[in-house]
Amino acid sequence: MRGHVTGLDYSEVSCEQSRLANAEAIAEGRMDVVCASVAELPFADASFDVVTTVESFYFWPDPEANLCEVARVIRPVGRFLLVADVYLREGLDPDTLANIRRYDLTVLSPEGYEELVLRAGFASCRCHLSDEGWIAVDAVR
Numbered sequence: 001m002r003g004h005v006t007g008l009d010y011s012e013v014s015c016e017q018s019r020l021a022n023a024e025a026i027a028e029g030r031m032d033v034v035c036a037s038v039a040e041l042p043f044a045d046a047s048f049d050v051v052t053t054v055e056s057f058y059f060w061p062d063p064e065a066n067l068c069e070v071a072r073v074i075r076p077v078g079r080f081l082l083v084a085d086v087y088l089r090e091g092l093d094p095d096t097l098a099n100i101r102r103y104d105l106t107v108l109s110p111e112g113y114e115e116l117v118l119r120a121g122f123a124s125c126r127c128h129l130s131d132e133g134w135i136a137v138d139a140v141r
């Protein structure tokens with residue numbers, strides 16, 4: 001059985017770029033791209049096996065409510081993977097900290113992510129950290 005991928009972004013420009021980059025998969029019916037906000041996902045409950053988000057969570061308008069919305073569309077025992085190039089930790093460089101404050105970004109510690117994700121209705125969560133300072137938050141619905 002072949003899988004189907006749905007891309008989502010609230011920016012028309014990002015959606016158009018994604019449609020161009022994935023034209024072949026879209027033409028073959030393996031993918032579609034939807035323009036909408038994570039705040040209100042236009043999908044039925046439990047309609048995805050897996051949801052991933054890469055370098056986007058820090059912009060989400062209401063992190064806990066938006067994670068609840070993500071949890072809503074993942075089937076029971078489905079997976080959620082959040083990837084970010086920065087997480088809150090000792091020794092974060094001052095420029096990065098200044099940008100987090102300036103742009104009001106949601107950047108959490110691994111413990112902060114785990115707590116928030118569990119509060120949003122996921123059954124389990126664990127974080128993986130890279131030497132380069134990236135974080136992968138791996139959760140099960």
Ligand SMILES: C[S@@+](CC[C@H](N)C(=O)[O-])C[C@H]1O[C@@H](n2cnc3c(N)ncnc32)[C@H](O)[C@@H]1O
Nearest residue numbers: 009010011014036037038054055056059060061
């Ligand atoms: C840094 S880009 C990362 C894009 C892509 N995931 C990647 O790794 O190349 C962040 C993206 O998040 C999108 N974004 C921010 N807030 C959003 C929201 N509330 N709902 C949906 N997309 C959002 C932005 O439009 C932007 O395209």
